[in-house]
Structure formats: structure tokens, C-alpha cells
Amino acid sequence: MALIVKKFGGSSVADAQRVFNVANIIINDYKKGNDVIVVVSAQGDTTDDLIEKAEEINPAGASKREMDMLLSAGEQISIALLAMAIEKLGCPVISLLGWQAGFNTDSHHSIARIKNLNTERIRNEIAKKNIVVVAGFQGINKYDDITTLGRGGSDTSAVAIAASMNADLCQIYTDVDGVYTADPRKVDTARKMDEIAYDEMLELATLGAQVLNNRSVEMAKKYNVELEVLSSLENKPGTKVKETVKMEKTLIRGVAKDSNVARISVVGLEDTPGVAFKIFNKIAQYKINVDIILQSVGRDSTKDITFTVPRDQGKLAVEAIESIKGGLNYKDIVVEEDVAKISVVGAGMESHPGVASKMFEALYDAGINIQMISTSEIKISVLIDAKYADKAVKVVHDAFIG
Amino acid sequence: MALIVKKFGGSSVADAQRVFNVANIIINDYKKGNDVIVVVSAQGDTTDDLIEKAEEINPAGASKREMDMLLSAGEQISIALLAMAIEKLGCPVISLLGWQAGFNTDSHHSIARIKNLNTERIRNEIAKKNIVVVAGFQGINKYDDITTLGRGGSDTSAVAIAASMNADLCQIYTDVDGVYTADPRKVDTARKMDEIAYDEMLELATLGAQVLNNRSVEMAKKYNVELEVLSSLENKPGTKVKETVKMEKTLIRGVAKDSNVARISVVGLEDTPGVAFKIFNKIAQYKINVDIILQSVGRDSTKDITFTVPRDQGKLAVEAIESIKGGLNYKDIVVEEDVAKISVVGAGMESHPGVASKMFEALYDAGINIQMISTSEIKISVLIDAKYADKAVKVVHDAFIG
Numbered sequence: 170m171a172l173i174v175k176k177f178g179g180s181s182v183a184d185a186q187r188v189f190n191v192a193n194i195i196i197n198d199y200k201k202g203n204d205v206i207v208v209v210s211a212q213g214d215t216t217d218d219l220i221e222k223a224e225e226i227n228p229a230g231a232s233k234r235e236m237d238m239l240l241s242a243g244e245q246i247s248i249a250l251l252a253m254a255i256e257k258l259g260c261p262v263i264s265l266l267g268w269q270a271g272f273n274t275d276s277h278h279s280i281a282r283i284k285n286l287n288t289e290r291i292r293n294e295i296a297k298k299n300i301v302v303v304a305g306f307q308g309i310n311k312y313d314d315i316t317t318l319g320r321g322g323s324d325t326s327a328v329a330i331a332a333s334m335n336a337d338l339c340q341i342y343t344d345v346d347g348v349y350t351a352d353p354r355k356v357d358t359a360r361k362m363d364e365i366a367y368d369e370m371l372e373l374a375t376l377g378a379q380v381l382n383n384r385s386v387e388m389a390k391k392y393n394v395e396l397e398v399l400s401s402l403e404n405k406p407g408t409k410v411k412e413t414v415k416m417e418k419t420l421i422r423g424v425a426k427d428s429n430v431a432r433i434s435v436v437g438l439e440d441t442p443g444v445a446f447k448i449f450n451k452i453a454q455y456k457i458n459v460d461i462i463l464q465s466v467g468r469d470s471t472k473d474i475t476f477t478v479p480r481d482q483g484k485l486a487v488e489a490i491e492s493i494k495g496g497l498n499y500k501d502i503v504v505e506e507d508v509a510k511i512s513v514v515g516a517g518m519e520s521h522p523g524v525a526s527k528m529f530e531a532l533y534d535a536g537i538n539i540q541m542i543s544t545s546e547i548k549i550s551v552l553i554d555a556k557y558a559d560k561a562v563k564v565v566h567d568a569f570i571g
Numbered sequence: 572m573a574l575i576v577k578k579f580g581g582s583s584v585a586d587a588q589r590v591f592n593v594a595n596i597i598i599n600d601y602k603k604g605n606d607v608i609v610v611v612s613a614q615g616d617t618t619d620d621l622i623e624k625a626e627e628i629n630p631a632g633a634s635k636r637e638m639d640m641l642l643s644a645g646e647q648i649s650i651a652l653l654a655m656a657i658e659k660l661g662c663p664v665i666s667l668l669g670w671q672a673g674f675n676t677d678s679h680h681s682i683a684r685i686k687n688l689n690t691e692r693i694r695n696e697i698a699k700k701n702i703v704v705v706a707g708f709q710g711i712n713k714y715d716d717i718t719t720l721g722r723g724g725s726d727t728s729a730v731a732i733a734a735s736m737n738a739d740l741c742q743i744y745t746d747v748d749g750v751y752t753a754d755p756r757k758v759d760t761a762r763k764m765d766e767i768a769y770d771e772m773l774e775l776a777t778l779g780a781q782v783l784n785n786r787s788v789e790m791a792k793k794y795n796v797e798l799e800v801l802s803s804l805e806n807k808p809g810t811k812v813k814e815t816v817k818m819e820k821t822l823i824r825g826v827a828k829d830s831n832v833a834r835i836s837v838v839g840l841e842d843t844p845g846v847a848f849k850i851f852n853k854i855a856q857y858k859i860n861v862d863i864i865l866q867s868v869g870r871d872s873t874k875d876i877t878f879t880v881p882r883d884q885g886k887l888a889v890e891a892i893e894s895i896k897g898g899l900n901y902k903d904i905v906v907e908e909d910v911a912k913i914s915v916v917g918a919g920m921e922s923h924p925g926v927a928s929k930m931f932e933a934l935y936d937a938g939i940n941i942q943m944i945s946t947s948e949i950k951i952s953v954l955i956d957a958k959y960a961d962k963a964v965k966v967v968h969d970a971f972i973g
Contacts, residue, residue, distance in 0.1 A: 185627040222652060225587040231655035238666050239651035242644040249641035250624055253633035264640050269715055290715070313671055313692070 171337035172295075173198055176208040176305065176327035181342055181401040182247050183213030185254075191401060192254035194342070195300060199260055204295050206334065208305040208327040209251055211243025219243060233278035237307075237317045241267070244304035244323075252302045262300040265290060267315070270301075272308030272326065274316045281308060281316035283325070286333045303330065321382025328385040332392035339394050340407075341381060346400035347408035348373065348380050351424040351566040355559050358567060362422065363406075364414040369422045370396075372514040372548045386410065414516075421515035421524065424566045426558050428509045430460070431483030432540070434475040435490060437500025440466075447497055448474060448490060455489040457482045460510070461543040461552060471500070475541065477552060480506055508540065509558035512550040513565060524569075525549050531568035537561050573739040574697075575600055578610040578707065578729035583744055583803040584649050585615030587656075593803060594656035596744070597702060601662055606697050608736065610707040610729040611653055613645025621645060635680035639709075639719045643669070646706035646725075654704045664702040667692060669717070672703075674710030674728065676718045683710060683718035685727070688735045705732065723784025730787040734794035741796050742809075743783060748802035749810035750775065750782050753826040753968040757961050760969060764824065765808070766816040771824045772798075774916040774950045788812065823917035823926065826968045828960050830911045832862070833885030834942070836877040837892060839902025842868075849899055850876060850892060857891040859884045862912070863945040863954060873902070877943065879954060882908055910942065911960035914952040915967060926971075927951050933970035939963050 175195060182188050191209075199205045219239050223231050231239075248264035255262040271287030294301045305323025310316050318325050324341060331339035348370065351359040365373075367390035374383045380398055389396050389410065399407025438444050445464065452459055462476045478486050483504050490502055511532075518524040528549055532539060537560065541552035553561055577597060584590050593611075601607045621641050625633050633641075650666035657664040673689030696703045707725025710718050720727050726743060733741035750772065753761040767775075769792035776785045782800055791798050791812065801809025840846050847866065854861055864878045880888050885906050892904055920926040930951055934941060939962065943954040955963055 185624070188628060219648065222587070222648070223655060226590060226652055226655045227659040229659075231651075232658055235651045235654045235658065235666060238654070238668075239648060242647040242651075245644040245647065246621065246624070246641060249633075249637045249644075250628055252637045252640070253625060253628045256634055256637065257629040257631075264637060266640075266717075315668075 170202045170204070172204045172206070172334060174206045174208065174327050174331040174334070174336045174339045175342065176323055176340065177210070177342045177401060178323065178344075179210040179213050179216070179247075180344055182209055182251060185250075187401075188250055188254045189258075191251060191342075192258055194401065195255060196258055196260050199300055206291060206295070206301045206303060206330055206336070207251065208303050208323055208330065209244065209247050210305050210323040211240075212247045212250070215243040215246065216240055234314060237278045237315050240317055241304070241307040241315045244306055248302045248304045255300055255302070260300055261298055262302060263294050264302040264304070265294070266304045267307030267326070268309040268313075270303045270330070272329070274308035274310055274318070276310040276312070276314070276316065278314075278316055280319040281310065283308060283318070283329050286329050288330070288333050291330070291334065321385060324382040324385035325388060328388045328392075328394055328396070331394045332388065336394065338397060339389065340397045340399060341385075342399060342401035343380060344400065344402065345380060345398075346403050346405065347398055348410075349423065350421075350570045351562050352426065356424075356563050356566045358570065360570065362408050364409045364411065365422055366414050366516050367410060367412060368547055369514050369516055370410045372512070372545070373423050373425050381410070421513045421518060421569045423514050424562050424569070425512050425514065426509055426562050427512070428555060428558060429480045430477050430508050430510050430552070431480045431486075432475060432477050432505040432508050432552065433483065433486050433490075434473055434503040434505070435499050436473050436503060437469075437471045438474060439498040440470055440472050444472070444497065445474060447493060451489045451493050452478075452486060455485055457486050457489065461541045461550065463541050477508070477510070477541070507555040508552050509555045509561075510550050510552050511558065511561045511565060512548055513569065514548045516547050518547060518549070527568055528565055531564045532561060535560060535564045537564075572604045572606075574606045574608070574736060576608045576610065576729050576733040576736070576738045576741045577744065578725055578742065579612070579744045579803060580725065580746075581612040581615050581618065581649075582746055584611055584653060587652075589803075590652050590656045591660075593744075594653060594660055596803065597657060598660055598662050601702055608693060608697070608703045608705060608732055608738070609653070610705050610725055610732065611646065611649050612707050612725040613642075614649045614652070617645040617648065618642055636716060639680045639717050642719055643706070643709040643717045646708055650704045650706045657702055657704070662702055663700055664704060665696050666704040666706070667696070668706045669709030669728070670711040670715075672705045672732070674731070676710040676712055676720070678712040678714070678716070678718065680716075680718055682721040683712065685710060685720070685731050688731050690732070690735050693732070693736065723787060726784040726787035727790060730790045730794075730796055730798070733796045734790060738796065740799060741791065742799045742801060743787075744801060744803040745782060746802065746804070747782060747800075748805055748807065749800055750812075751825065752972050753964050754828065758826075758965050758968045760972065762972065764810050766811045766813065767824060768816050768918050769812060769814060770949055771916050771918055772812045774914070774947070775825050775827050783812070823915045823920060823971045825916050826964050826971070827914050827916065828911055828964050829914070830957060830960060831882045832879050832910050832912050832954070833882045833888075834877060834879050834907040834910050834954060835885065835888050835892075836875055836905040836907070837901050838875050838905060839873045840876060841900040842872050842874050846874070846899065847876060849895060853891045853895050854880075854888060857887055859888050859891065863943050863952065865943050879910070879912070879943070909957040910954050911957045911963075912952050912954050913960065913963045913967060914950055915971065916950045918949050920949060920951070929970055930967055933966045934963060937962060937966045939966075
């Protein structure tokens with residue numbers, strides 16, 4: 170007998186048939202004698218429909234407090250329907266909203282952080298042998314206002330419950346059956362991994378593998394919650410995410426592509442001290458996440474600074490720099506959005522020199538030019554022309570794994 | 572400067588355009604310096620859509636606790652959207668769910684009663700000069716579970732707030748512009764009333780005038796809350812509902828039709844004491860509302876008992892009686908659903924004999940047979956064949972008012 174937390178995304182509960190599919194997965198584990206807590210997102214397109222309604226009212230953007238009030242209705246609907254399906258199949262169940270489940274957050278509407286999770290109600294319901302269905306993505310702040318946790322918030326909700334309840338396993342159900350060494354739709358030699366370390370998963374998530382939300386992996390690592398990524402449509406084991414994993418023959422764990430990148434170049438900067446500080450201090454004030462940074466000497470004793478940001482923050486980054494034009498001499502700002510970042514990730518690579526050169530060789534052989542390079546202990550990333558992105562993933566994957 | 576509570580039904584906020592229409596009505600009063608609290612129902616068809624989703628999952632009927640969880644999402648969506656529209660128009664506003672607004676109810680899911688209303692949050696928001704938009708129809712019980720107040724619940728929410736906050740006026744916006752002496756779609760001489768007494772309104776609501784929910788009128792009477800029924804589409808005064816109203820020349824206040832009636836006849840009952848008690852005790856145990864009761868002597872020293880119930884409870888009433896067949900001798904039970912109840916209401920009639928005879932005369936002249944009669948101090952009701960219902964309303968209305 171174990172305590173299992175299961176999280177289902179919006180597509181897993183998109184219609185009545187899928188709701189019953191999920192209900193059966195839950196009941197299957199419950200009938201084996203396990204305690205089961207379920208976290209669920211809003212159904213399929215509900216969130217998009219609600220956003221559309223809000224945009225009809227205020228295209229410039231409603232207040233975040235009211236957006237949270239609106240969007241959190243989506244999970245309320247899905248938990249009630251899932252509970253009804255479990256009832257119908259004859260098992261005891263109760264649905265709980267974020268605040269009923271004890272999610273107390275800070276007041277940053279739309280991107281709230283969990284401050285604490287009061288599990289009293291969940292524990293009581295589990296003690297009554299109820300299956301507990303919790304609305305993901307939502308909580309309340311100290312004023313009793315509803316907050317939402319931002320992108321991937323339901324994953325975070327699930328891991329938070331698993332951590333607070335000392336769950337034996339936290340299963341994240343998605344529409345893929347695990348974590349692959351590369352996108353299996355693009356690379357036919359991609360393999361599903363049985364296990365992956367938290368750090369490797371974090372790099373892959375950051376790099377656009379998009380299987381698991383980063384905050385939830387960070388939290389799982391911090392509280393040592395064993396995760397499993399698996400499919401709600403196929404009944405087979407997925408990929409376990411944990412602290413240490415068995416060594417495998419391959420050096421690298423996966424190859425990821427991130428197309429959500431823009432490259433910003435500030436060209437012809439006066440070569441005086443403090444230029445980089447001025448730029449990145451302002452960028453930080455605008456709350457823009459900078460990834461790779463490259464500084465190079467330009468002509469005429471000027472220099473260029475190039476960096477990458479998430480694509481949708483490209484224009485904002487230009488704005489940020491233009492806002493300090495008075496205190497910063499430069500010739501031009503160039504924004505390039507047709508770029509992609511390709512990364513190899515693997516905890517083994519730090520003790521194995523030659524990973525970088527093997528990657529660069531594979532790209533060179535394929536005639537793909539490298540624009541920027543960034544490395545960490547368990548990752549090597551390169552920026553390339555977006556049109557070669559899929560090809561690059563394939564040739565790099567083949568060089569290491571295929 | 573006054574404190575005004577305004578309630579808008581689902582059709583008043585059915586789409587973005589109507590939401591803005593309502594927002595403008597609210598802002599108009601707010602800008603005059605009034606404090607404004609708004610109670611709103613779920614948008615247009617939202618509730619029906621949610622019920623449909625639930626029926627897809629469990630056609631036999633989900634638990635009421637989960638239905639309340641599901642349906643209360645409807646008002647959550649509408650309060651957020653209305654608040655966004657008010658924001659967009661530049662006024663300070665905050666939306667509150669039932670539990671945030673302090674609605675504490677008993678645990679009778681789907682038909683919960685308000686136990687108390689903790690107005691602290693509403694008072695704080697009013698003190699901050701916010702327009703307060705409250706989700707009607709919903710509250711929480713002592714376990715922190717969401718409850719709903721049943722049919723017309725948003726009216727009840729509005730009157731409860733008006734009573735607790737000592738509001739100067741509680742305006743109920745509908746798609747009609749007030750209370751009429753008869754249904755204006757059926758009777759072209761029907762007149763809108765400027766004022767009507769609580770008791771008269773109660774009789775009219777019970778009798779199927781369906782402008783205001785009965786529980787809300789009862790509560791308004793109990794706490795002396797002045798109500799106004801008016802249209803959200805036309806900017807003109809509606810009908811005020813209050814304790815005492817000016818005497819008018821007409822004896823009667825209105826003519827109402829109630830088609831939601833079934834007549835049950837228990838025929839050939841043994842003529843022994845306690846028969847009526849046995850029947851109506853059992854009917855009460857089944858929680859069936861009995862309206863008119865008629866007992867008559869039948870043939871062969873038997874008697875018949877005939878009574879009316881809401882149409883959808885007709886079958887249940889038959890079940891109730893059949894369940895005591897062992898202790899009750901009768902020949903047959905006859906259910907007649909093609910009946911309607913026509914009533915005249917007016918506080919003035921008790922001091923004016925002849926109202927009943929004038930009503931019966933009008934029906935006789937029109938060739939309409941009366942099946943049953945019931946009277947109270949301010950009301951006379953007759954049961955007739957359903958197919959003559961509209962004609963009956965017209966001839967009775969013309970006799971008194973037209």
C-alpha cells in the first residue's frame with residue numbers, strides 16, 4: 170500500500186470519454202489498496218475559451234486579480250466532472266479547490282508562489298478512504314483572494330502535495346509516454362529513458378523538451394519526490410525522475426531543441442567599462458530572462474554584445490536597451506528571431522572530455538553553422554539558424570545515441 | 572448618497588455587449604456618489620452547459636455536493652467578466668465569490684439556506700470605494716464545501732446582502748420592466764404597477780408570475796428591504812415592492828396563471844376517521860408541496876380526496892399514496908396534468924365582498940368550468956382545464972382591471 174499523487178493535464182480530461190479513462194486509471198490504483206490524490210488541470214480548451222472571453226471585454230488586458238478569478242473556474246469544472254465519473258464508477262471521492270486543499274500562496278497574481286500547503290483537509294479525506302481530486306494551478310493569498318501559479322502550475326501543485334504528504338510517487342500523466350533522448354516525432358532513433366536525474370531533467374525542461382515544468386522538477390529535487398512521466402492513454406511504465414540514476418553506456422541523456430529564442434545584438438558599443446553592467450542591469454529590471462551572452466570586439470575600437478532571450482521578450486529587450494540610450498553609445502540593435510538552440514544534456518559528460526567537439530563535428534559535417542555556444546557542467550548548447558534545427562537535433566542525436 | 576444592491580440575472584450578462592450594458596448601469600449609479608454592491612448570476616446558458624456536461628458523465632445524477640462544485644463555477648466566470656468590464660470603464664471594482672462575500676449556509680447541497688452572512692469583506696471593499704461584484708446563488712457550509720441556494724438563489728443572495736448591509740434599495744434587474752396586473756404578452760390591457768405590497772407579490776410569485784423568487788420576497792418582507800423590479804435594457808423606473816402601498820381604485824392587484832400543476836384524485840376512499848391525515852402525512856414525508864385540497868362525499872358511503880401539487884411531483888405523489896396502500900382502502904388514483912390555476916390577488920379584496928362572485932361570473936360567461944376553488948385573505952384561485960388558461964386570465968383581468 171502506498172500514497173500516490175497523480176497529475177492529469179487538460180488534454181487528458183478534455184471530454185467525457187477521457188474523463189472516464191482517467192477515472193479508471195485512478196480507480197485501478199485505489200482498488201489495489203493505495204491512497205490516491207489526483208491533481209487535475211482545466212479541460213482541453215477551457216482556459217483558452219476563458220481567456221478569449223476576457224479579451225473580448227478588455228483587449229488591453231484585465232487585472233491579474235480578476236484573470237485569476239476567471240481562469241481558476243476552469244479547474245473547478247474539471248475536478249467536479251472527474252469526481253462525478255469516479256462516483257459513477259462506484260468509488261468514494263471528493264473534489265477540492267486549491268484553497269480547500271490548503272494552497273496558500275503569495276499575492277503575485279498569475280505567477281503566485283506556494284507559501285505553504287495546509288494538508289489537514291486532504292489528510293482527513295484520505296483517512297476517510299476518499300480519493301481526493303484537487304484543482305491544480307490555484308491557491309489563495311492572505312487576503313483570501315484566488316491566485317494562480319502560472320505556466321505548468323498543476324505540475325507544481327502535484328509535486329507540492331507529494332512533498333507535503335510524503336507520497337511514495339508522483340505520477341505526471343501527459344500525452345507522451347515518457348522522456349526521450351530527442352523528440353521522437355522528429356528523430357526516429359530517439360529512445361525512451363527508464364530513468365533520468367533531476368538535474369538532467371531540469372536542463373532538458375529549460376531547453377524546451379516541455380515534458381515537465383521546471384519549477385515542479387526543482388521542487389521535486391528539493392524535497393526528493395520521485396516523479397514518473399507517463400502516458401494517460403497507454404498502460405505502461407514511463408520515465409522516472411529521481412536523484413541518482415543507473416549509469417548507462419551513453420554519455421548524454423538527451424538532445425533538445427528550443428525554438429522560443431530571439432538573438433539580440435547591440436552593435437558598435439563604446440568600449441568603456443560598465444557597458445555590460447548597464448545593459449544587463451536594465452534587462453533585469455524589465456524582468457527579461459537572458460540565456461547565452463557573447464561579447465566580441467567590433468571594428469573601430471567598439472564592441473558588440475549579443476545575447477538570447479525568450480522570443481516573446483525580444484521586443485521588450487530592445488525597448489529596455491533603448492530606454493538607456495542616453496547613457497549608452499551604440500550604433501544599432503539587431504534582433505534575429507529565426508534562431509534555435511540545440512543542446513545535449515548528460516550528467517556523465519563533465520567527466521568525459523570530447524563531448525563538445527563531437528557535437529561540433531556532427532554539426533560541421535551537416536553543414537550547420539554555429540552562431541553562439543554556451544556550456545554548463547551537464548549541458549552544451551549551441552545557437553543555430555532555425556531552419557536547420559530539426560536536422561541538427563537528428564545529426565547530434567545520431568552521433569551520440571542513435 | 573445611498574447604498575444600493577443591484578442583482579442581474581444570467582440573460583443580462585449573456586455576452587460581452589450585455590456585460591458592458593450592465594457595467595454602465597452600475598457605473599451610472601456609482602458616479603452619482605452611491606455605494607454599489609452587485610449580485611450576478613451565471614452567464615446565459617452557462618448553467619445549462621455545465622448541467623449537460625454532468626449528465627454526460629452521470630445521466631442518473633451526480634452527487635449534489637459535486638454538482639454544487641460544478642455549477643458555482645458559472646457565477647465565478649460572470650463576476651470576473653463583469654469586474655473586468657467595470658475596470659475597463661475606469662471604476663474601482665472587486666469581484667467576490669459567495670464564500671469570500673461571507674455567505675455561510677447549511678449543508679443542504681443544491682437547496683442550501685443562508686445561516687449567516689459575514690459582511691466584513693464587503694464592508695472593507697465598500698470602505699475602499701470599490702464597486703463590489705458578488706457571485707449570487709452560492710455559499711459555503713461549515714465544512715468549507717461549496718453550496719448553492721437553489722432556484723432563484725441569486726435573488727436571495729441580493730436581498731440577504733441588502734438586509735445585512737441595511738441597503739436603501741435592492742434592485743432586481745430582469746428582462747421585463749416591472750410587475751404587471753397580468754402577463755402582458757397574453758393580456759393586452761395588462762398594466763405595469765408602480766408599487767405592490769410584499770404579501771401581494773408573494774401570492775403572485777407563488778402563483779407563477781415568476782418575476783421574483785418567493786424566498787427573496789419573504790426575506791425582503793422579514794427584513795423590510797425595499798425591492799425594485801426593473802429592466803436592464805430600458806432606463807426607466809420599475810415596480811417597487813414594499814410593506815404598504817398606496818390604495819388604488821382597483822380591488823385586485825393582478826391576475827396570475829400557474830400551469831405547473833397536477834391534480835391528484837384518490838377515489839372511493841373508505842369513510843373512516845384519519846384518512847386525510849394518513850394521506851397528507853405521507854405526502855409531507857415525501858416533501859411534496861400540496862396546494863388546493865378538496866374532500867367530497869362519493870358513492871356508496873365512500874369519499875374522494877382531490878388535491879393539487881407541482882406538476883413534476885405528480886408521479887411522486889401517486890407513489891407516496893401507493894406506499895400506504897396496505898393501511899388505506901381506496902378504489903383508484905387519478906392524475907390529471909392538463910390543468911391550470913388562475914388566481915386574482917389583491918390586499919384590498921378582503922374588505923370587499925363580491926370579488927369571488929365577479930371572478931366566477933367572468934369565467935361562467937366565457938364558458939370555462941371551475942374544477943376546484945381555494946381562497947385566502949388576499950387571493951382567490953380556481954383550477955380549470957389548461958386549454959382555457961390564457962382565455963381565463965384575459966376575461967378575469969378585463970372584469971377587474973381592463
